[in-house]
Amino acid sequence: MSTTTEETTEPLTAADRCDRCGAQAYVRVVLPVGELLFCGHHARAHADAYQSVAEHIQDETDRLHAEHGSGARSAG
Helix, strand or coil, X not given: CCCCCCXXXXXXXXXXXXXXXXXXXXXXXXXXXXXXXXXXXXXXXXXXXXXXXXXXXXXXXXXXHHHHCCCHHHHX
16 A cells, blocks of 8 residues: 655745744655744754654755855854
């Protein structure tokens, strides 16, 4: 028996907020029972915990540099 997981591919927007701190989300982690949204900082901080259980990871952190300049890499 095969199951199909529909991946969310819609871009994250300013309305999507980090589940940890409320900042703008740039990473969506799709889990077997829902999803989590993270800012760049919290995505990096929790990557070890979610990478092994995630069904799909939508990472748009490359937009941080484009939207906020070179200082955004450390601020994300």
